[in-house]
Amino acid sequence: MNKISIRNLSLTYSDGTQPLKNISFDIPANQISVIFGPAGGGKSSLLRTLNRLNDLTDLKYQEGSVLLDGREVLDPALDVIQLRRQVGMVFARPVVLPFSIQKNLTYGLEVAGETNKDYLLDVVESSLKKAALWDEVKDRLADPAIALSGGQQQRLCLARVLALEPEVVLLDEPTSGLDPISTGKVEESLQDLKSEYTIILVPHSIQQAARTADQAIFLLQGELIEVNRGDLIFTNPQDTRTQDYIQGRFG
Amino acid sequence: MTMKLSARQFKQRLGFSLLTLMTFLTVVPIIGVVIYIIYLGFPAINLEFLTGFPREGMREGGILPAIIGTFYLTLGTAIFAVPLGIGSAIYLSEYAPNNRATQLIRIAIINLAGIPSVVYGLFGLGLFVLFLGFGTSILAGSLTLSIMTLPVIISTTEEALRAVPQAFRTVSMSLGATKWQTIRKIVLPQALPGILTGVILGLERAAGETAPILFTVAAFFLPRLPNSPLDATMALPYHLYVISTQVPGMPIKIQYGTALVLLVFVLSMILIATAIRSRARARRQW
Numbered sequence: 001m002n003k004i005s006i007r008n009l010s011l012t013y014s015d016g017t018q019p020l021k022n023i024s025f026d027i028p029a030n031q032i033s034v035i036f037g038p039a040g041g042g043k044s045s046l047l048r049t050l051n052r053l054n055d056l057t058d059l060k061y062q063e064g065s066v067l068l069d070g071r072e073v074l075d076p077a078l079d080v081i082q083l084r085r086q087v088g089m090v091f092a093r094p095v096v097l098p099f100s101i102q103k104n105l106t107y108g109l110e111v112a113g114e115t116n117k118d119y120l121l122d123v124v125e126s127s128l129k130k131a132a133l134w135d136e137v138k139d140r141l142a143d144p145a146i147a148l149s150g151g152q153q154q155r156l157c158l159a160r161v162l163a164l165e166p167e168v169v170l171l172d173e174p175t176s177g178l179d180p181i182s183t184g185k186v187e188e189s190l191q192d193l194k195s196e197y198t199i200i201l202v203p204h205s206i207q208q209a210a211r212t213a214d215q216a217i218f219l220l221q222g223e224l225i226e227v228n229r230g231d232l233i234f235t236n237p238q239d240t241r242t243q244d245y246i247q248g249r250f251g
Numbered sequence: 252m253t254m255k256l257s258a259r260q261f262k263q264r265l266g267f268s269l270l271t272l273m274t275f276l277t278v279v280p281i282i283g284v285v286i287y288i289i290y291l292g293f294p295a296i297n298l299e300f301l302t303g304f305p306r307e308g309m310r311e312g313g314i315l316p317a318i319i320g321t322f323y324l325t326l327g328t329a330i331f332a333v334p335l336g337i338g339s340a341i342y343l344s345e346y347a348p349n350n351r352a353t354q355l356i357r358i359a360i361i362n363l364a365g366i367p368s369v370v371y372g373l374f375g376l377g378l379f380v381l382f383l384g385f386g387t388s389i390l391a392g393s394l395t396l397s398i399m400t401l402p403v404i405i406s407t408t409e410e411a412l413r414a415v416p417q418a419f420r421t422v423s424m425s426l427g428a429t430k431w432q433t434i435r436k437i438v439l440p441q442a443l444p445g446i447l448t449g450v451i452l453g454l455e456r457a458a459g460e461t462a463p464i465l466f467t468v469a470a471f472f473l474p475r476l477p478n479s480p481l482d483a484t485m486a487l488p489y490h491l492y493v494i495s496t497q498v499p500g501m502p503i504k505i506q507y508g509t510a511l512v513l514l515v516f517v518l519s520m521i522l523i524a525t526a527i528r529s530r531a532r533a534r535r536q537w
Contacts, residue, residue, distance in 0.1 A: 053425055085427040095418040098441060108426035111436070157422075164427065 003029040003168060003198040004050065009064035011045055013057070019045035021222040022064070027215075032190060032199045034213035034230065036206065038245065041219040043202045047170045049073075050200070051087040052080045068168070085112065088161030092173040092204075094153035096145035101137055104145045104156060108164045123163045131159035132189045151182025158189065168198045176204040187212055206246060210234040218242045288510050295508025304474045309494055310501055314509055319476055320389075320484035321458055321516060324468065327393025327480070328400055328457040333450055335397070336404030340446075343405070344412040345434055364402035369462035371399040376466035390480040392468025399463055400453035407449025411442040444528040451524035455517050461488040471497075487513040 004027040011020040019042040027033045035043045048054045049066060050073065066073040073083065085108065097104050105127055106120045114120060124141065128134040133155040137148070145156060154174055161169055171190075175183040190199055190212060203209040209216060213230030218239075226233060226242045237243040244250060256264070303313025339360075347353040375395025385391040415438045423433040439446075461469075469489035477484040491509045494501050 051425065053421065056421065056424065081427050081429060084425055089425045091418075091422065091425075093418070095416075095422045097419060097422060097437060107423070107436075108428070111423075111426070111428040111432045160426065 001029050002026040003069065005065075005067040007065045007067075009046075009049065009062070009066060011042075011049065011054070011062050012060045014060040015058070019222055020049070023219075023224045024064075025217055025224060025227045027198060027200060029198045030194055030196075031214035032194050032201055032212050032230075034201050034203055034209045034216045035219060036203055036209040036216060037219040037225075038250065040221070042222045043219055044172055046219070047089065047172050047200065047202060050168070050170060051084050051089055052078075053084075053089065055080065081112075085164045086166055087168040087170060088164055088166035089170040090154070090157050090161055090172065090174045092176050094150060094157045094177070096148070096153050096156060099145060100142050101145045101148070101156065102141040104160050105163045108160065112164075127159040127163040128156075130162050130189065130193060131155045132185050133159055149182075151178045151185070154178060154182070155186060155189070158186065162193075162197075166197065168200065169193070171199070171201045173202050173204040175208065183208070206234075206248075218245065220245070285514070288507055288514055291503060292507030292509075292511030295502075295504040296511065300508055301512070305472065306474075309472060309490075309498055310505065314485075314487070314490060314512065316473060316476055317485040317487045317490040317509070318512060318516075320469075320486040321488070321513070323389050323477065323484060324392050324396060324464065324486055325454055325458045325520075327389055328396040329450075329454055331394060331397035332400045332404055332453060332457075336401050336450070336453070337408050337446060339401075340405045340408035340412060341434065341439075344409045345430070345438070360402045360405050364406065366399075367462075368399060368460050369465075371395055372463040372466050374398070375463060380467055386481060387466070387468055387470075387483045388481045389468055389477055389484055392464045392484075392486075393480075395463045395467045396457040396460065399460070400457045403453040403456065404449050407452065408442070408446045411445025411449065412438060414445065415441045444531045447524055447528055447531070451520055455520050458520065459488055459513065459517055461492050464489055487516065 006026070007024050009020055009023045010018065012018050021042075023042075023046070035046060037043060045054065048057070049062065050068075052073065054062070062074055064074075068083075068087070072078070097107060099107065102124050105124045106114075109120060109123065125134065125138075128137065133152060136152060137143075137156075145153065148156060154177070158169075158171075158174065175186050178186065187208070190201065193199060194214075201212060203212065210230070213233070215227065216230045216233045217227050218225045218233070218237075218241075220241060226237060226239045228238070233242065234246060237246055300313045301318070302315050304315060306312035343353065343357065347356075372395065375391060375398070379385045379391035379394050380387055383391075385394075419437050419441070420433050423437050424430065428436070457463075464486055468483055469486050470483045471493055473483060473485050487509065491506070491513060494509060495506050
């Protein structure tokens with residue numbers, strides 16, 4: 001079943017650059033879809049379209065259609081606040097908010113009007129467990145989140161998104177600043193999470209793409225070159241450009 | 252190994268010495284002024300001076316009406332200028348589109364800060380005292396001081412807001428917060444110490460200015476306390492001007508005593524600001 005259908009999506013920024021050119025593909029539910037390719041290929045722009053964070057940039061116009069469960073995401077009348085709860089995002093650099101660990105996790109629910117203390121505490125525990133951080137922080141939930149290590153901060157950012165009980169989780173190079181052990185922990189959590197969520201990952205390396213992808217999408221300079229199952233695209237790419245990139249001839 | 256200094260090292264030492272000397276030359280007069288005023292003014296300070304009314308053509312008695320007047324004027328300025336200034340700064344930093352009109356507003360605000368205070372005084376006389384009919388009153392004086400103070404509050408507040416990392420805003424909105432929730436829950440608390448600095452800097456200037464209150468509120472001699480915002484009042488800076496130039500045979504200790512009180516008034520505002528700021532920093536997570 002497809003969670004998201006993207007049809008003929010093109011973006012243009014006000015400086016005239018076109019990060020995405022006529023992109024079409026589907027994102028199946030409860031899988032890890034990996035969007036990979038060299039820098040400047042439009043990966044982040046694509047992610048930011050899916051939860052309308054592009055609204056905050058100097059986007060000039062967008063064409064085409066992005067359907068989430070059959071509903072048009074690009075509709076100007078859509079409630080973006082609701083959309084962003086439904087489609088959560090983890091950024092490349094872990095940005096913890098200037099609060100305690102616990103407040104970071106409850107922030108999204110509190111701004112949405114949730115006041116039930118018991119429920120909030122439950123969410124803190126369950127989301128930290130899902131992000132494999134609970135054991136490390138359960139005794140210091142009131143400490144400032146900034147005191148955590150980089151790897152812990154990034155897992156906190158993941159837990160913060162999960163606390164909103166989203167349906168889709170976007171991850172933009174979530175392990176780019178992390179050591180191999182933390183990276184392993186994040187990748188492990190993702191595998192556990194896909195039964196509950198639809199995951200879209202921009203990996204920080206081709207190796208990570210190959211390790212995690214159920215489906216992989218290769219983007220090159222704003223164009224979609226190839227979409228295939230993860231176990232096929234990295235062993236038997238159909239397009240020579242995909243092959244060249246995977247084998248390290250460019251990028 | 253030779254002990255001879257190379258030309259580069261000599262230049263470096265000379266540079267450091269010059270910079271130290273310059274800093275010294277800056278600090279010495281400031282400390283000198285404070286010590287001088289305390290030395291000449293302290294003998295005048297007693298309970299009657301602080302809580303009494305002027306007598307004998309202001310040559311004796313106290314300066315209570317001037318103290319209270321300056322207090323009311325500072326308070327009035329805060330009531331008008333603080334909400335207006337912070338509000339404008341939030342609009343300029345967070346909501347205003349980045350276009351020519353916004354740039355024009357910003358340039359206008361920066362230039363307003365450079366207008367001589369006596370011009371504000373004349374403007375206040377024309378607008379508040381005469382045209383709006385407030386008369387020479389605390390209301391007219393506070394409004395005039397507010398207009399003079401606004402540019403300082405707006406530009407420092409805007410700077411403090413802009414110093415809050417953009418990433419906090421993006422993350423907050425990606426978690427489903429509205430723009431206003433993001434500003435109220437993250438941006439403003441983070442910017443608070445900087446905003447307070449701006450507010451106090453502005454109010455401190457308002458408390459110490461003579462020219463803007465000259466035509467709008469200050470009374471030469473009014474030995475009673477104001478009991479409505481439409482009353483005129485004595486005020487410390489103007490009182491100091493009057494007793495220093497307009498009254499013959501004025502004892503020097505009364506002049507410097509008044510200066511000392513004004514100095515303490517302004518310095519205590521700085522101290523309060525510093526205390527609030529360091530408390531806000533300590534409560535902050537980093």
